[in-house]
Amino acid sequence: MERVRLVHGNGGRFSHELTDRFILKYFTNDLLAPLHDGAQFPVTAGRMAFSTDSYVAQPAFFPGGNIGKLAVCGTVNDLAMNGAIPQYLSCGLILEEGLAFEELDEILRTMSEMAKAANVQIVTGDTKVVKKGEVDKIYINTAGIGMIPDGIDIGPHRVKAGLDIILSGAIGDHSIAVMGQRFGLDLSDSLTTDCAPLNKMVQAVLDKVGTQVALLRDPTRGGLGTVLKEIADQSQVGIKVEETAIPIHEEVQSVCNILGYDPLYLANEGKVVLIVEPSVTDEVLKILHSFEEGSEAVLIGKTLDKNIGKVGLQTAIGGVRLIDLLGEDQVPRIC
Helix, strand or coil: CCECCHHHHCCCHHHHHHHHHHHHHHHCCCCCCCCCCCCCCCCCCCEEEEEEEEECCCCCEECCEEHHHHHHHHHHHHHHHCCCEEEEEEEEEEEECCCEHHHHHHHHHHHHHHHHHHCCEEEEEEEEEECCCCCCCEEEEEEEEEEECCCCCCCHHHCCCCCEEEECCCCCHHHHHHHHHHHCCCCCCCCCCCCCCCHHHHHHHHHHHHHHEEEEECCCCCHHHHHHHHHHHHHCCEEEEEHHHCCCCHHHHHHHHHHCCCHHHCCCCCCCEEEECHHHHHHHHHHHHCCHHHCCCEEEEEEECCCCCCEEEECCCCCEEEECCCCCCCCCCCC
16 A cells, blocks of 8 residues: 655655655646735735644544545635625645555545535645654645625624524534544444535525624534624624524434533534524524525524623523533544
């Protein structure tokens, strides 16, 4: 079996061979083709969003995806949370000496597929190789830019009391899928990562009711609980959510019950929290339900003008639980 060697990162002949054999096999486009020190492209007038993220998932392959899928979808979704239409990504690879070529090929193939699904291009990048044991197979950094359409203004400054909070679907699938693979748990084949590009679904909402959407957040690391607490703090509002309204798949809840995990703090890679004017809530839900990624979307709560900075979870038995930021990590290295 062929594997990555240290010489594949020295910038010479072997580096060129790795680039030609794997990277250009999947990422070729007119902007990347010159193989210059960066990509050059025209931009339209207006506001631009820029985001970057690094991915260190362990294991690199898990039910429904791999680290390459995370690397594209994660940055695409971060741009979408800014109300932007994602356009271009960069890709930085740090490869471990000894990584199997077939694994590298599968990861890059997946990145190419996800980029096409999200209608973005990977236009620049870099590859480094380090000694065996200095990284865990492969780490990836992606950065992305997108253009924000006129009239769209998404951010914590827009959140006020009296808005509805919508969640696009069930929480916890990604963390439990990764954890199950990591520890060899015998979980259902139906339990897979929720990782997906959300930009087309988000754009459909913004195209219809963009001016009535105050905030978009993807509850990745830290989960839904952390995101809600951040919103309450940053926007200086109170938040009340209904525990019984939050969708959690039965197998995820079962694993949480057995292992003592709190699903509110499990990471997701294909969900969005939308804070919208109540007058458009039904329309937003209808749009979300028209997409596979939003088929389980529900209204889960409201923003308040009291209990500023606090998140109250109305429990199934009638009590109220205060939700804080995630403390100790329940499932580390899930993205």
